[in-house]
Amino acid sequence: MHASVRTAAPLTGGQPVAALLQLQRPNGDPVLPSDLIEMHKKKIHLLIVDSSLTDYHHEHPVPTRNPGEYSFSFTPSKPGSYRVWEDVRPYPLGLQEYAMTDIPAATTGEPLTNRTVIFKATVDGLNYELILAQKTIQVGRPALARLRITTADGNGFTQLEPLMATFAHLVGFNQDYKTVIHMHPKGAPVLDPAARGGPELGFQIYALQPGFVRLFAQVQIEGRSRFAPFGLQIAP
CATH class of the missing domain: 2.60.40.10 (Immunoglobulins)
Incomplete structure (x- = not known):
């Protein structure tokens, strides 16, 4: 499965952003809601985090009128692009898949510097x-x-x-x-x-x-x- 996300403007820390997710099969066909199995009450779970692995968001996009297109919003707190994993289970097998893509920004993201083991x-x-x-x-x-x-x-x-x-x-x-x-x-x-x-x-x-x-x-x-x-x- 292929995923892409577009926004009207690059991500800016502290500013809400509206985004559109596009999901496609390998042959280019759009992935419709009817193609996906519901898990934990949602058909798509978006796992979003910045490059320093500190600002995490869990969002659930909703379908638009365009086939394979889903809308969502979130407010990043860090600079740089964010990476998003689309957690889905498509029919007919229902196997869990993660499609990964980036949400672009005009700024540079922070590196992962804190690798402290903490419980x-x-x-x-x-x-x-x-x-x-x-x-x-x-x-x-x-x-x-x-x-x-x-x-x-x-x-x-x-x-x-x-x-x-x-x-x-x-x-x-x-x-x-x-x-x-x-x-x-x-x-x-x-x-x-x-x-x-x-x-x-x-x-x-x-x-x-x-x-x-x-x-x-x-x-x-x-x-x-x-x-x-x-x-x-x-x-x-």
Whole structure:
């Protein structure tokens, strides 16, 4: 699958941008919504990040009147172009595919300089911790992990709201700026909007490339997404 994104003007940090995504099959045919299988309540998940792997966005484009064209918007906070991965499952096989493209900017992006391995983050007064079942994550070997969220006084936080039929999403970007991983908690889909989750969620991490990975945990609290960043080192 081929993807491209165009905007009316180059990206500018701090300025909202409206963008159009074009999806095509290898033969040039447009990819229609009916060609895609819904996953976690959406047919297309856009995983967007800058070159320093610090400003992450998870967007869901909507179809326009033009076949194969989808619109979305976001507000970059960093200079330079952003890379976007289109996470889709096309019919008939339903295999997960990532089509990658760049959103251009007139400025130069920042390099990846912070490769610190970190398993704890604090966001909006809540503490997030990624707990691994083993010391080392290796390429091609499933690794069990838990995401634990606590309040400032150390109590478990149990008010996670459903976000795309689950209580959290983990998305990681490798230092090669090409490889992405997208994971969800174990268990059945969360379909009741009144359901609440926490303080711990279990995941399985499966890495395809060695090196540093910036991992983001996305949860929803009081109707708003929160993103907690972690740093992992994947062994060969």
